[in-house]
Amino acid sequence: MRLLPASLTLAAAGLSTAAAVWGPLPRHAGPPPPVLHEIAETGSVSGRVTFAATRPRQPIIIYLERQGGELDAPRPAALVIRQKGASFTPSFAVLVAGQEVVFENDEDRDIDHNVYTLGSEERDFGIFSPGKSVRHTFSEPGEFSLYCSIHKLMDGKLFVAPSRAWSEVAQDGTFAIRDIPPGSYTLKTYQKARRFRDAAQPVAVSAGKESTVTVELAR
């Protein structure tokens, strides 16, 4: 679900400096395209999350919101969510706004499924027999719950981050977001099982530097 590493992106663009390309990827390797949307040295944000109580076992996501508009970057490839065994797999995923999801009924028996979302966008994607799928682009950031109206234990959750500038917090509380264009951002948290008030704090990203922050999650 993440972008190609910056090094691969650079190779594709034929660049030789420590820069990342923000904009559409070229269709082929070779000479640099005549217009690049934005070339900039990047920075990174890393740090540690401290918890007012035991760190929850369920995923915690750190993400950045860019002040003045989100990053113009290639979207990750489509995420496939399978339904075999009347379970969404994966049952939780982080997407990037503008990323496509393929809901695929891969049951090997004659079992239909329905998919609908509640939350930031509420939509019914229809009924699928085995072998059928539907594609949808999640354009707006936010949390979405996935359900099947047929099977009562079939549920999942998606978090759509504003851009690819996100990272899951490790069990030891550390996180790192790399290859971010310089600028002013707001660092925010998302908890799949919300145990603390979510944090929001400003962070500045400078070219070639690593900004280190401490995020406190408290009740």
Added chain:
Amino acid sequence: MKRLGLMLSLIAAGCGGPDLAPPAADSAQIVVALSASARDGVARPRSGGMDNYGGGSEAKGRQFSRVNYDDLADIVVYLEGDGLGDAGPAPRSLRLEISEDGADHRQLLLAPSGLTSLTIANRASGPRSVFAMGNQDGFDVTLAPGEESRVTLKVPGTYELACDEDAGLAVTIIVAPTTWAQIGEAGDDVAFDRVPPGPVEIVVVAPRLPRWSRRVTAAAGRRESVTAEVGVNSMTRAK
């Protein structure tokens, strides 16, 4: 997925029933019929409320249990509007028991301003950390086996109750914006008596399903009856 078992005892006072006396001259009645239905185009299961799966032996897995729309429970119905006051029938105490014998998605209804006290009891064999956090309110308790704790939530909203020891716990807590709130089941007529006259928003929230709402005007001496469609059939459908 294993799910924590939940047993819910509800001690509610003043729930209205469908056999209502005529409305009083100075107040209104509101009756909400809960009409639940499966999605259009979904065939009924072949047998036993489950899809058969697993080969020639027709083995069945719990994960294939189907939603029975004739038997939906924990449907929250509440009224929203200025001047309703706090004389509504929302429960003043609730008890939630957490065990290990499996359960479906449950939904709890609490009155606002901490008027409902929720007792959470750990009936599981190990400790359980149970928490719910909203934007302005929440609780977080860790219970040893056999232990229980009483919590309140003051701020209206929807809270997802979670358990650190089991990601499968599926309980939603709704703190209604007014005390004019009740829990019903599919097929019920949920009745509110002695509703102060004025504009009222009726909101219905069933577990895992989109909310339904309707604005009515409660008029003194009159009964307002509406049917709430519970299900996914009114959702926007993807092209």
